[in-house]
Amino acid sequence: MKHFNEKEWQMFRRGEYSQEESRFMEEHLRGCQQCLNAFLNSIDEEDLLQAQEAIPPDFTDTVINMIDRKRHAAVPPKGSGRWAKKSQNLLVYYAAAAVLTIALMGGGAFQTFVKGYSHVADTTKLNSPKIEQKLDIQFSKKIVDHTHQLIIRFENQEQEEENDEQQK
Incomplete structure (x- = not known):
């Protein structure tokens, strides 16, 4: 597949190609990201000024009103x-x-279900004190301390970077 460069896209915008070549380039532009980027890069200040002159100041409001009317008609x-x-x-x-x-x-379907599985609840009650004894009570305090130390390290690192930039 042939790709086009910025100069070729500028010639395309100025209408220097035949209708057949222009149609081919338009189709290619729809499917090729590389050429789309080249086309967008070929747009200069003069093109932007022409576009600003061609687009009326109330263009955005007009389009939004049209969309609102279509939306209300579609519901x-x-x-x-x-x-x-x-x-x-x-x-x-x-x-x-x-x-x-x-x-x-x-x-009684729900009651039967609950009675059939009540032994699961009893097992959980028996194991609960054992699990609680194994948990470290200071767990939340450790998390807070480690987080605090991490924040201090980040702040110190930022200060060092700022000092290095000021010294340069």
Whole structure:
């Protein structure tokens, strides 16, 4: 694939190529990051001044207003089309979840589950004091001390760098 340089892109902008060559360069520009960078680098002050003269001062406001109008036109009113269907489907989903929860609670499924796994809770209660005894009580204090020392090192390092720069 042939890449173009800044001079060729300047000639392209000035319209010095045929329509066929210009179309080829435009297509190439869309897919080639290297040539896009070369094209952008070829833009000079004169081009910027021409662009400023061509673009009206209220361009940004006009575009934003157009986008707002399109956005408001694209949102369907509530209760119409797919919005209504989505809200109905959501209502059905929540109703089904509520009915299922009430049925399981009334049938005792949750109670059976809790009774079946109550031995897990008892095991945890027995092991809890053993775990607490193994934990280092000063753990949080150690973290704070180490963090404080790290901050002091950073501050000292910054001061040393500033002193080195001032001496140069």
